[in-house]
Amino acid sequence: MREFLPLLGKELRAVFQSPVAFAVIGVFVTLMGYSFTLTLFNNKYATLIHIFFQSAGLLLLIVPVITMRLFAEERKAGTLELLLTAPVRESHVVLAKYLACMAILGVMIGLTGAYALVLGLLGSPDWGAIYSGYLGLLLLASTLVAIGLVVSALTANQVIAAIATIGILFTMWMIDTLASMLPDALERVLISFSLLARFTPFATGAMYTSDFGFFLSTTLLALFLTMRALARR
Amino acid sequence: MNAAVIVADNLTKYYGPRLAVDHVSFDVRRNEVMGLLGPNGSGKSTILRILTGYLHPTSGTAQVAGHDVVSDGLAARRRVGYVPEDVPLYTNMRVREFLDFMAQVRGVAKGRMRAAVDRSIERLSLERVGSLMISKLSRGYRQRVAIAQALLGEPGLLILDEPTNGLDPRQIIEVRELIRALSAELSILVTSHILAEIERVAHRVAILLDGKLLSVQSLDGHAPTSRFLVRVPGSTDAVVRGAFAGRAGIEVAEARANDVYLIECPEGAAPVVHALVHAGLRVDSVAPAESRLEDVFLRLTEGAAR
Numbered sequence: 204m205r206e207f208l209p210l211l212g213k214e215l216r217a218v219f220q221s222p223v224a225f226a227v228i229g230v231f232v233t234l235m236g237y238s239f240t241l242t243l244f245n246n247k248y249a250t251l252i253h254i255f256f257q258s259a260g261l262l263l264l265i266v267p268v269i270t271m272r273l274f275a276e277e278r279k280a281g282t283l284e285l286l287l288t289a290p291v292r293e294s295h296v297v298l299a300k301y302l303a304c305m306a307i308l309g310v311m312i313g314l315t316g317a318y319a320l321v322l323g324l325l326g327s328p329d330w331g332a333i334y335s336g337y338l339g340l341l342l343l344a345s346t347l348v349a350i351g352l353v354v355s356a357l358t359a360n361q362v363i364a365a366i367a368t369i370g371i372l373f374t375m376w377m378i379d380t381l382a383s384m385l386p387d388a389l390e391r392v393l394i395s396f397s398l399l400a401r402f403t404p405f406a407t408g409a410m411y412t413s414d415f416g417f418f419l420s421t422t423l424l425a426l427f428l429t430m431r432a433l434a435r436r
Numbered sequence: 437m438n439a440a441v442i443v444a445d446n447l448t449k450y451y452g453p454r455l456a457v458d459h460v461s462f463d464v465r466r467n468e469v470m471g472l473l474g475p476n477g478s479g480k481s482t483i484l485r486i487l488t489g490y491l492h493p494t495s496g497t498a499q500v501a502g503h504d505v506v507s508d509g510l511a512a513r514r515r516v517g518y519v520p521e522d523v524p525l526y527t528n529m530r531v532r533e534f535l536d537f538m539a540q541v542r543g544v545a546k547g548r549m550r551a552a553v554d555r556s557i558e559r560l561s562l563e564r565v566g567s568l569m570i571s572k573l574s575r576g577y578r579q580r581v582a583i584a585q586a587l588l589g590e591p592g593l594l595i596l597d598e599p600t601n602g603l604d605p606r607q608i609i610e611v612r613e614l615i616r617a618l619s620a621e622l623s624i625l626v627t628s629h630i631l632a633e634i635e636r637v638a639h640r641v642a643i644l645l646d647g648k649l650l651s652v653q654s655l656d657g658h659a660p661t662s663r664f665l666v667r668v669p670g671s672t673d674a675v676v677r678g679a680f681a682g683r684a685g686i687e688v689a690e691a692r693a694n695d696v697y698l699i700e701c702p703e704g705a706a707p708v709v710h711a712l713v714h715a716g717l718r719v720d721s722v723a724p725a726e727s728r729l730e731d732v733f734l735r736l737t738e739g740a741a742r
Contacts, residue, residue, distance in 0.1 A: 209540035213526075220528070281524030288488040288520075289541045290513040290589075434492075 207295045214303035218269070227265050228311050234261065239318045249326035251318060255336040255406040258315065259343055259398075262308070263376055266344065267368035269307060270351025271361045273300045274433075278359040287433065297352065297429045304348040305341075312340050332408030339405020342418035343398065347372055349425030356432040372398070439466045441515075441593050441623040442487060446496035449482050449647075456482045458647040459496065464593075469619045471634035472627040473733065474644030480627040481521055483644075484597050487625070488518045501592060514543060517586030521597040523578050527571035531562060531581055534570060535588065542589035556584040560614075576607035583614065594618060596626045600633055612637055635729045643736055650736040655729065662702045663725035666709075668717050669695050679715035686711060698725055 218224055235254060242253055277283040286296060316337075322328040350371055355364045379397035382390040394400050401414045442464040449457040457479040464470040472480045485491040487498055489509040498505045503512035526534055535553045544552045557566055560580040565573060570581060579599065586594055596615070600608045615624060615637045628634045634641050635655060643650045668676055673691040680686040680699075686708055690698040701708050705722050712719050 206541050206543060209537055213537055217528070280527075281520060281522050282526055284485070284490050284520045285518075285524050285585075286541075288485075288490050288513060288516070288518045289538065290510055290543055291541055292510065 206291050207299065210291065210295055210299035211302055214299045215306060218303045218307050223268065223272075224307050227268060228307070228314070231258075231261055231265060231311050232314050235315050235318070239315075239321075243321075249322045249328035251315075251322065251328070251333055251336055252406055254315060254318060255340060258312065258340055259402055259406070262340070262344055262347055263372045264369065265311075266304075266308070266347040266351050267365045267372065269304055270348055270355050270368060271365035272355070273304070273352060274355040274429075275358050275361045275364045279361075293430050293433050297356075297426055297433070301348060301352060301426060304351075305345060308344045308348065309341065312337065312344065329408060335405050335408050335410045338410070339402050339414075342405070342415065342422075343402050345422045346398070346418050346425070349422040349429070350375075352429045353425050353432060356429045440464065441466055441468075442470075442498065442500055442625060444483070444487070444496070444498045447483060447486055447493050447498055448495045449479075449486060449491065450494045456647050457486070457493070460644070460647070460649045461496075462642050462649060462652055464623055464625050466623055467619065467621070468640065469615060469624045469626065469638045471638030471641035472625065472644060473629070473631060473634045473641050473729075474627075475629055475737075477646075478629075478644040479647040480629075480644055481597055482647075484518070484520075484595055484625070484627060488516055488595060489513050514589065515591055516593050516595055517583075517588070517591040518595045519579075519582045519586050519597065519599060521601065523575075523582045525570045525578055525581060525585075527569070530567055530569055531573070532557070532566045534581065535585055538585040539588045542585075542591075544589050552588055556587050559587065560584040575602050576604070576610070579603060579607070579611065587618075592622060594622050594624045596624065598627055598629070600628065600630070608633070631729055631733055641729060643733055645737050651732065653729065653732055662700055662704075663689070664699050664701065664705050664708060665692075665696055665721075665723045665725050666699050666705075666712070667694070667696050667720040667722075668712060669720050671695060671717055673697075675715075675717065676712070679711050679717060680708075683707070683711050695720075 235258060238257055239251075239254055242248075274283065277286065287293065319328070319333050322333075351364075351368045354368045354371065358364050358367075375396060376398045379394045379400045382393040382397070385393065395417070401417050404411055404414055440463040442462075444463070445461050447457055447460045448455070460479070460483060462470075472483065474480050482491065486493050487500060487505060489505050489512060492506055500512040501515040503515065505512045526537070529537065532553065535556060536549065539549045539553050557563055560583055562577070562580055562584060565577055570578065573581065583594075583596070583599075599611050599615070603611060612633070615626060618624060619637075626634070626637065638655055640652060640654050642652045673688070676691070676697050677688050680688065685703060686699065686701045688697050689700050692698060699708050709719055709722060
């Protein structure tokens with residue numbers, strides 16, 4: 204644990220000192236603020252469902268921008284060699300990068316909490332649905348970050364890492380659209396891998412253990428694969 | 437002096453179908469400077485990466501301070517300070533911030549961290565640049581910062597991959613002197629494709645070609661070289677050759693410009709000078725045509741190429 208905290212500190216500094224972090228947070232909060240205000244004035248409903256779906260859609264684009272550099276940059280600069288030949292565990296290196304990404308996404312998603320406060324002041328929203336929506340966003344972000352990490356660990360090229368991650372995330376997001384064309388058994392399997400199908404219940408205020416388990420297990424699997432990708436060198 | 441800090445046994449590494457290291461075995465003893473010498477692409481860096489745990493060997497084993505680099509990698513890495521070839525550093529950090537980070541990562545206790553970093557800065561004369569961003573440093577200073585981080589945590593073994601690459605002559609001399617100074621308290625494994633560099637700092641040298649270990653040579657003894665460049669002013673080729681007539685083992689291999697002759701004599705320079713002086717000729721200078729290691733290296737690599 205003693206060497207984990209400095210690793211986490213280094214990753215947090217790298218993420219939050221990067222102009223990318225401020226650009227990403229700025230764009231996200233501006234777009235979501237615009238959408239929230241517009242919807243609130245037009246519909247007058249005290250709900251954040253549309254914000255959750257729009258945030259999820261933006262996360263599919265934003266997460267690859269954040270994760271692309273994590274290993275690819277270190278591999279290209281050679282600092283990955285410096286880091287992995289020091290007496291640190293690969294799991295700690297991976298976990299530190301994962302948590303730093305989650306921290307920036309947590310701040311980003313947390314800032315939209317202002318909309319919930321506005322709804323609370325102006326009306327009486329369904330707080331259960333709001334809590335589950337935020338939990339869903341964090342779980343989705345966790346899976347997206349972990350997948351982005353695997354791809355970043357496999358290449359030294361940041362652009363390739365970003366494009367490949369976007370491809371994988373969008374495929375997983377909408378894979379259920381393909382499902383209707385397949386036999387029943389396969390349809391169920393494909394739908395179970397759909398990020399959209401797993402996220403929708405959270406956004407609409409329904410929480411299922413199976414969806415929770417899906418996001419958790421895909422995160423753990425992707426983090427494990429990242430460690431394997433590093434060990435394979 | 438005899439206890440081995442590194443024991444490499446039949447190390448083999450394939451990159452896909454390409455054989456990069458071919459059954460290499462050697463050891464590095466305590467407080468010894470061991471050189472790995474070979475042309476670019478001969479497998480030197482791959483061997484270092486295996487020893488530092490960055491790569492796993494395809495087969496064979498390696499131990500650092502008694503710890504297997506694969507099965508007990510963490511313990512092995514605690515005993516090694518490593519400076520990779522291109523001197524990778526976190527250029528967005530300041531020198532002191534980077535050394536603090538590496539000290540923590542290398543397991544230096546919190547209470548001893550400041551003293552350890554101070555000592556490292558002092559050893560490498562980094563006092564003036566401690567607060568500068570690494571991105572602003574010259575190549576020479578970056579090399580020093582990289583060595584400074586490798587010394588944190590008192591590793592006992594220092595591994596340097598081509599430490600003089602890209603340095604100017606003054607910086608090369610500084611690195612060479614530093615290696616000599618550090619060898620009093622550490623074992624050092626250093627690679628280079630420049631023979632003269634290795635020869636100046638190493639006690640022993642392992643010669644590699646195409647991933648194979650050709651030989652391990654000790655450089656402690658000063659065995660004489662057999663080829664000399666001798667300047668005999670005002671002479672001719674025939675006169676010089678005539679001076680060696682009847683003297684077995686001495687041969688003029690080549691007459692060069694400015695009255696310089698390349699002369700071969702396995703018994704050293706003394707019989708050559710004696711013969712020339714005896715023949716009434718004046719000898720201006722005698723110098724080894726190539727170093728002993730160069731001699732060995734050329735012989736081994738030519739033999740392997742055949």
